[in-house]
Amino acid sequence: MALEDLIAYSCWESFISCIRYFFGDFFQIADCVTEEMQQIDYCINRIIDFKEAEVQNTFVVKHGVDEDLDRCKCKNQKL
Numbered sequence: 001m002a003l004e005d006l007i008a009y010s011c012w013e014s015f016i017s018c019i020r021y022f023f024g025d026f027f028q029i030a031d032c033v034t035e036e037m038q039q040i041d042y043c044i045n046r047i048i049d050f051k052e053a054e055v056q057n058t059f060v061v062k063h064g065v066d067e068d069l070d071r072c073k074c075k076n077q078k079l
Contacts, residue, residue, distance in 0.1 A: 046062070053060040063070055
């Protein structure tokens with residue numbers, strides 16, 4: 001093995017060690033995410049308008065989730 005190959009291999013191993021050190025917890029957490037958790041995340045993000053909730057500083061349901069709620073919001077905006 002040439003000296004350049006040894007240096008490259010050593011650098012690669014150091015890089016991999018750093019990745020494992022800094023991102024190890026992330027990978028452990030990511031491995032724990034279940035399909036049910038992903039479905040819950042999908043449902044929450046389908047219902048809650050997080051951007052508007054931050055602007056209004058209150059809970060905001062996205063338009064189109066519930067027809068009755070949409071009608072109420074429309075009437076409220078007209079007042």
